[in-house]
Amino acid sequence: MSVIPAALAAASGLGVAGAVAGLVLPGRARAPVGGALTAGVGVAGGASGVAALGGERWAARLPGVLPLAGADLAVDALSGLFMAVAGVVVAAVAVYGIGYAGGHGSHRSHGSGSDSSGPHGSGSRGFGSHGSGPHGFGSRGVQAVLPLFGLTLLLVPVAASVSTFLALWELMALTSLLLVLAEHRARASVRVAGVWYAVMTHLGLVLLLAGLLVYAAGAGGESFVALRAGAGQLPPAVRGLVFVLAAVAFTSKAGLVPLHAWLPRAHPEAPSAVSALMSAAMVNLGVYGLVRVGFDLLGGGPAWWWLLVMALGGLSAVYGILQAAMASDLKRLLAYSTSENMGLVVLGTGAAGLFAHAGNGDLAGLALAAALLHLVNHAAFKALLFCAAGSVLRATGERDLDRLGGLRERMPVTAGLFALAALGAVALPPGNGFISEWLLLQSTIHGLAVPGVTTVLVLPLAVAVIALSAGLAAAVFVKALGVGFFARPRSRAAADAKESPLPMLAGMGLLAALCVALALVPGLLGGGLDRAVAEAGLSGARPLSGGGLRVRLDEVSATLSPLWAVAALTLALAGVLGIVRLTARRRERRRNAKLWDCGGGAPTPRMAYTATSFAEPLQRVFDDVLAPEQDVNVTHAGESTYLVERVRFRNRVPDRLEHRLYRPVLAFLAAAGQSARRLANGSVHLYLGYGFFGLITVLVVLVVGW
Numbered sequence: 001m002s003v004i005p006a007a008l009a010a011a012s013g014l015g016v017a018g019a020v021a022g023l024v025l026p027g028r029a030r031a032p033v034g035g036a037l038t039a040g041v042g043v044a045g046g047a048s049g050v051a052a053l054g055g056e057r058w059a060a061r062l063p064g065v066l067p068l069a070g071a072d073l074a075v076d077a078l079s080g081l082f083m084a085v086a087g088v089v090v091a092a093v094a095v096y097g098i099g100y101a102g103g104h105g106s107h108r109s110h111g112s113g114s115d116s117s118g119p120h121g122s123g124s125r126g127f128g129s130h131g132s133g134p135h136g137f138g139s140r141g142v143q144a145v146l147p148l149f150g151l152t153l154l155l156v157p158v159a160a161s162v163s164t165f166l167a168l169w170e171l172m173a174l175t176s177l178l179l180v181l182a183e184h185r186a187r188a189s190v191r192v193a194g195v196w197y198a199v200m201t202h203l204g205l206v207l208l209l210a211g212l213l214v215y216a217a218g219a220g221g222e223s224f225v226a227l228r229a230g231a232g233q234l235p236p237a238v239r240g241l242v243f244v245l246a247a248v249a250f251t252s253k254a255g256l257v258p259l260h261a262w263l264p265r266a267h268p269e270a271p272s273a274v275s276a277l278m279s280a281a282m283v284n285l286g287v288y289g290l291v292r293v294g295f296d297l298l299g300g301g302p303a304w305w306w307l308l309v310m311a312l313g314g315l316s317a318v319y320g321i322l323q324a325a326m327a328s329d330l331k332r333l334l335a336y337s338t339s340e341n342m343g344l345v346v347l348g349t350g351a352a353g354l355f356a357h358a359g360n361g362d363l364a365g366l367a368l369a370a371a372l373l374h375l376v377n378h379a380a381f382k383a384l385l386f387c388a389a390g391s392v393l394r395a396t397g398e399r400d401l402d403r404l405g406g407l408r409e410r411m412p413v414t415a416g417l418f419a420l421a422a423l424g425a426v427a428l429p430p431g432n433g434f435i436s437e438w439l440l441l442q443s444t445i446h447g448l449a450v451p452g453v454t455t456v457l458v459l460p461l462a463v464a465v466i467a468l469s470a471g472l473a474a475a476v477f478v479k480a481l482g483v484g485f486f487a488r489p490r491s492r493a494a495a496d497a498k499e500s501p502l503p504m505l506a507g508m509g510l511l512a513a514l515c516v517a518l519a520l521v522p523g524l525l526g527g528g529l530d531r532a533v534a535e536a537g538l539s540g541a542r543p544l545s546g547g548g549l550r551v552r553l554d555e556v557s558a559t560l561s562p563l564w565a566v567a568a569l570t571l572a573l574a575g576v577l578g579i580v581r582l583t584a585r586r587r588e589r590r591r592n593a594k595l596w597d598c599g600g601g602a603p604t605p606r607m608a609y610t611a612t613s614f615a616e617p618l619q620r621v622f623d624d625v626l627a628p629e630q631d632v633n634v635t636h637a638g639e640s641t642y643l644v645e646r647v648r649f650r651n652r653v654p655d656r657l658e659h660r661l662y663r664p665v666l667a668f669l670a671a672a673g674q675s676a677r678r679l680a681n682g683s684v685h686l687y688l689g690y691g692f693f694g695l696i697t698v699l700v701v702l703v704v705g706w
């Protein structure tokens with residue numbers, strides 16, 4: 001019996017059952033039962049993905065599901081990879097959500113002089129209840145929608161026709177939008193984030209709809225089988241138009257610059273469990289669509305396609321991590337980090353297309369495998385990071401790093417898990433992000449041997465982008481970990497924080513185990529990556545698996561055996577333990593010594609580095625790119641202008657691309673809307689005239705087209 005159809009049927013049934021349970025069960029039973037059913041959705045979907053990675057294939061047509069077109073479904077190794085990733089993330093986050101829904105965060109709003117109306121400032125925000133109240137994560141509506149959202153994350157890669165794909169894509173967008181708006185009555189910023197997310201995701205849907213409809217019309221069918229067969233019949237201009245429309249739509253869903261404006265708004269304002277699903281699973285489907293359409297359906301394309309993709313990926317990687325370095329909001333920092341990592345994945349995807357166009361199948365296969373492996377690694381450590389951030393938010397009601405600190409002693413398990421995930425995010429051994437970024441770097445370095453002016457000009461920039469983003473990522477997570485967890489508490493909420501309940505720790509533990517497994521034995525994915533790369537249309541590449549994760553490039557052979565990873569991890573742990581023991585002994589000796597403090601007394605938390613001050617050197621280096629805004633307001637005493645009563649300093653690092661790109665567009669649309677009000681003056685005769693001229697225009701278009 002085939003595993004895939006049975007697992008998909010089980011996932012669908014559990015998803016529907018979870019939605020019903022969320023609607024009808026009472027408050028105490030709602031979160032545990034709904035969480036267990038949602039975890040079942042993830043396990044079943046993950047099992048089908050693993051089966052596909054093992055070589056199993058499945059296809060079916062369900063004529064009665066969608067009107068007129070029916071539903072076409074198919075699972076291969078490429079879709080199986082994304083299903084397996086989504087399934088594992090959904091299962092772990094569902095377990096985490098059982099404890100998260102039972103929390104009772106308090107409503108706090110701490111101003112620090114920064115703009116709190118959007119992702120422009122890096123100061124604190126006000127936060128509503130993240131508990132089980134009527135509008136929190138444990139509410140009836142959220143618990144009903146969450147299993148459906150998890151189910152759509154598994155089913156989007158299963159779609160095998162344009163209509164089926166668009167229907168599931170829109171269902172995923174709507175369910176995620178409802179979850180983002182879970183606390184819209186508690187905070188106005190949630191409503192703003194919901195509007196931005198709704199507009200951006202449906203703008204992407206319109207572009208995707210236009211591109212796929214043009215493709216289906218030219219190919220003579222809407223099934224993926226028909227699209228593959230008809231790709232060669234399309235004129236080059238039409239193929240280019242289809243790819244550009246699809247690429248813009250998919251990169252918008254992946255959170256890439258410049259269509260990233262929704263991401264730093266929606267991810268921080270959503271409940272943390274939802275943020276983990278969006279950042280570790282949903283954005284991956286933008287990459288899936290790009291690979292499926294660009295490589296599999298269209299069969300690749302000219303070099304300018306992939307140069308465009310690499311440009312978007314490189315810009316997102318550098319700009320995203322720069323914004324993360326400036327952010328003091330913990331969840332916004334993680335959201336911008338998602339934009340950076342998705343940029344690296346898309347950069348590798350574009351490099352694969354460029355190498356395939358040049359006829360080098362080995363390098364193309366390596367680059368795409370590195371991109372897909374980094375996608376898997378990112379899903380593991382980013383889900384863990386968002387869950388750890390949710391634990392901090394649940395315990396303190398704060399996500400402003402400048403008001404946290406001291407959490408290592410009060411939440412030791414959460415701090416350790418955050419550190420483990422941060423190690424993967426900075427791409428340093430033995431973190432799980434190291435191997436994928438190293439392979440991506442190797443593919444671009446060896447790509448310099450590919451003849452052509454384009455590769456000579458572009459690939460050195462790609463190497464620089466990967467290296468720069470890795471270095472900045474290290475600074476970002478040193479700031480997040482050091483200021484948020486290792487510094488002294490800067491607020492009463494941080495000082496009174498308590499460790500998360502067992503279900504939350506269990507969910508984070510599952511994700512941590514996945515990070516460790518990916519760091520120690522990445523070669524376990526070798527066979528699955530081989531099949532996924534082959535299903536993407538890069539069948540000319542030689543296998544990337546064998547022994548460990550083995551890379552063969554003509555005469556160059558580089559091996560990263562799991563034994564070396566284990567040895568490196570063991571040495572690193574031994575070194576860390578030695579440093580900890582040595583530090584503990586010295587600290588014990590210091591406790592009994594009374595040193596001269598020059599009469600200044602013990603240092604206070606106000607004397608320590610904050611997230612804002614930690615980022616100031618980077619801000620100075622990239623001042624021209626970030627364009628920070630600073631304002632100094634001096635209030636003089638009434639008795640004399642020579643006496644100063646108060647000095648207020650305000651620093652903001654706005655999203656410069658949003659400021660330059662979106663604000664003029666929004667201002668134009670607002671002005672156009674005001675001007676258009678003159679057309680609606682209440683005259684029936686005028687409205688009839690509009691209808692008449694509209695009908696004439698439609699008839700003219702039809703006649704010309706005929």
